[in-house]
Amino acid sequence: xxxxxxxxxxxxxxxxxxxxxxxxxxxxxxxxxxxxxxxxxxxxxxxxxxxxxxxxxxxxxxxxxxxxxxxxxxxxxxxxxxxxxxxxxxxxxxxxxxxxxxxxxxxxxxxxxxxxxxxxxxxxxxxxxxxxxxxxxxxxxxxxxxxxxxxxxxxxxxxxxxxxxxxxxxxxxxxxxxxxxxxxxxxxxxxxxxxxxxxxxxxxxxxxxxxxxxxxxxxxxxxxxxxxxxxxxxxxxxxxxxxxxxxxxxxxxxxxxxxxxxxxxxxxxxxxxxxxxxxxxxxxxxxxxxxxxxxxxxxxxxxxxxxx
Amino acid sequence: xxxxxxxxxxxxxxxxxxxxxxxxxxxxxxxxxxxxxxxxxxxxxxxxxxxxxxxxxxxxxxxxxxxxxxxxxxxxxxxxxxxxxxxxxxxxxxxxxxxxxxxxxxxxxxxxxxxxxxxxxxxxxxxxxxxxxxxxxxxxxxxxxxxxxxxxxxxxxxxxxxxxxxxxxxxxxxxxxxxxxxxxxxxxxxxxxxxxxxxxxxxxxxxxxxxxxxxxxxxxxxxxxxxxxxxxxxxxxxxxxxxxxxxxxxxxxxxxxxxxxxxxxxxxxxxxxxxxxxxxxxxxxxxxxxxxxxxxxxxxxxxxxxxx
Numbered sequence: 200x201x202x203x204x205x206x207x208x209x210x211x212x213x214x215x216x217x218x219x220x221x222x223x224x225x226x227x228x229x230x231x232x233x234x235x236x237x238x239x240x241x242x243x244x245x246x247x248x249x250x251x252x253x254x255x256x257x258x259x260x261x262x263x264x265x266x267x268x269x270x271x272x273x274x275x276x277x278x279x280x281x282x283x284x285x286x287x288x289x290x291x292x293x294x295x296x297x298x299x300x301x302x303x304x305x306x307x308x309x310x311x312x313x314x315x316x317x318x319x320x321x322x323x324x325x326x327x328x329x330x331x332x333x334x335x336x337x338x339x340x341x342x343x344x345x346x347x348x349x350x351x352x353x354x355x356x357x358x359x360x361x362x363x364x365x366x367x368x369x370x371x372x373x374x375x376x377x378x379x380x381x382x383x384x385x386x387x388x389x390x391x392x393x394x395x396x397x398x399x400x401x402x403x404x405x406x407x408x409x410x411x412x413x414x415x416x417x418x419x420x421x422x423x424x425x426x427x428x429x430x431x432x433x434x435x436x437x438x439x440x441x442x443x444x445x446x447x448x449x450x451x452x453x454x455x456x457x458x459x460x461x462x463x464x465x466x467x468x469x470x471x472x473x474x475x476x477x478x479x480x481x482x483x484x485x486x487x488x489x490x491x492x493x494x495x496x497x498x499x500x501x502x503x504x505x506x507x
Numbered sequence: 508x509x510x511x512x513x514x515x516x517x518x519x520x521x522x523x524x525x526x527x528x529x530x531x532x533x534x535x536x537x538x539x540x541x542x543x544x545x546x547x548x549x550x551x552x553x554x555x556x557x558x559x560x561x562x563x564x565x566x567x568x569x570x571x572x573x574x575x576x577x578x579x580x581x582x583x584x585x586x587x588x589x590x591x592x593x594x595x596x597x598x599x600x601x602x603x604x605x606x607x608x609x610x611x612x613x614x615x616x617x618x619x620x621x622x623x624x625x626x627x628x629x630x631x632x633x634x635x636x637x638x639x640x641x642x643x644x645x646x647x648x649x650x651x652x653x654x655x656x657x658x659x660x661x662x663x664x665x666x667x668x669x670x671x672x673x674x675x676x677x678x679x680x681x682x683x684x685x686x687x688x689x690x691x692x693x694x695x696x697x698x699x700x701x702x703x704x705x706x707x708x709x710x711x712x713x714x715x716x717x718x719x720x721x722x723x724x725x726x727x728x729x730x731x732x733x734x735x736x737x738x739x740x741x742x743x744x745x746x747x748x749x750x751x752x753x754x755x756x757x758x759x760x761x762x763x764x765x766x767x768x769x770x771x772x773x774x775x776x777x778x779x780x781x782x783x784x785x786x787x788x789x790x791x792x793x794x795x796x797x798x799x800x801x802x803x804x805x806x807x808x809x810x811x812x813x814x815x
């Protein structure tokens with residue numbers, strides 16, 4: 200059976216301020232038919248439109264922290280959803296304070312949205328903030344100048360698949376198929392026992408995406424993200440500015456790569472580039488990170504990265 | 508003598524919500540060496556960067572009203588100016604409420620700007636809110652669903668210029684030149700009186716730009732903008748939607764043109780197009796307006812319009 204789509208698309212990759220070619224940091228995560236917005240920086244609604252993303256299908260928006268470069272596109276997007284006739288509730292997850300900002304802006308212009316926003320205040324790491332039959336999302340606690348969170352997307356363990364030839368051969372009834380998928384053996388009409396492991400294929404191993412937003416280098420959350428299929432870790436600076444990075448509670452290329460290595464993840468995606476570097480200099484970001492963790496790639500706007 | 512530069516550049520031309528190709532409404536006005544921002548919609552700082560505008564030279568920002576499509580780019584721009592090391596004070600003009608929004612956003616992320624913002628609350632039309640030796644700026648009261656203002660930029664009457672041949676012929680001293688520019692006659696060393704009007708050229712007539720933001724059709728401010736060299740008037744809808752326009756406190760193409768005609772302005776610039784029309788349909792905006800006021804042009808992003 201084909202695995203559901205699990206991918207992240209970069210809408211912005213710049214840190215702190217945009218450049219003429221790069222928006223501040225935002226990602227659009229897709230799992231199966233679900234769309235999640237990770238941060239919502241200035242210009243996000245235009246990026247979504249340019250990419251023809253079905254914005255009405257976004258039901259959950261996760262704001263890592265309340266620095267402007269991570270949420271200033273939100274009021275505009277919320278207003279646009281209203282204009283487009285949204286009626287469905289929308290979930291907003293962020294450290295405390297976002298609801299006050301949003302409410303004040305709409306109050307001042309006497310605006311009442313046609314849909315309800317459910318505000319979810321994030322208080323600590325390791326909390327499950329979203330869960331359905333196929334996906335679980337937990338907070339990851341970052342170490343930044345203000346409360347900041349990453350988000351851990353963990354696919355649920357799938358059920359076993361039955362080898363097709365047995366279904367046909369024994370004309371298995373539907374309810375028995377469910378039992379087998381859940382671990383039962385099968386007894387044929389002749390009374391023969393077919394052991395579960397003989398007639399099934401194990402489910403694919405669950406995939407994990409660890410999205411780590413603004414943070415200084417810290418090993419605090421390594422255990423939580425261990426073995427992730429993909430880790431996004433900010434790398435605001437090249438290693439030459441490790442002092443400035445520490446001072447501003449940000450990380451460098453080599454620090455992001457060190458976390459990837461120690462957490463034994465499969466792939467590292469870096470972004471949130473300082474605006475002091477131009478686009479041509481980003482190659483050196485990649486080189487530096489690769490000296491420590493070879494399977495690294497650069498977050499590039501409008502590009503989609505599969506989580507496999 | 509060459510007149511100072513007086514021009515407006517369109518940074519955004521869409522109304523209410525951006526499209527994949529158009530930002531919401533903002534203009535960058537240049538008079539001589541002064542830069543003014545008229546509204547500051549989402550993405551303005553990126554537009555300014557793309558156009559290589561010297562953003563540190565903007566000292567006065569005018570927000571017409573507190574609907575998100577006219578100010579949501581402001582917090583990001585203010586933060587970027589801070590990151591770029593701005594120390595000079597910045598003047599923000601808007602209807603009451605903007606300071607609370609901005610302060611709350613910076614308070615929540617424990618951010619202190621390195622420069623001072625002077626907030627100027629706009630209360631009524633016809634008020635002079637900026638004046639220096641060459642330019643005066645007054646508010647124009649719009650009629651919208653919330654308090655909304657336009658801005659009237661009036662060039663100061665210049666001084667007379669002396670005909671060069673007289674300066675050379677009589678070797679006029681500097682202090683006399685100043686007197687003549689201010690209206691004095693000139694007495695030659697032989698005692699001959701040269702009348703002021705003989706030796707001077709009248710100053711160029713002062714130019715006026717009337718920027719009228721979101722408003723329903725109203726003739727209330729026509730006297731104030733009479734004879735302007737250029738009028739920007741919103742034209743959110745084509746005439747087919749005049750009922751919706753009225754209901755939403757917006758204007759149509761033919762209404763904007765009617766105001767231009769009645770105010771006897773020289774040129775009309777229309778914009779704030781509804782996102783329901785695509786770029787190809789904007790030609791019909793122009794056609795409709797031109798049936799009433801022929802010297803109309805469309806606000807097109809990144810284009811500059813001279814006020815002459």
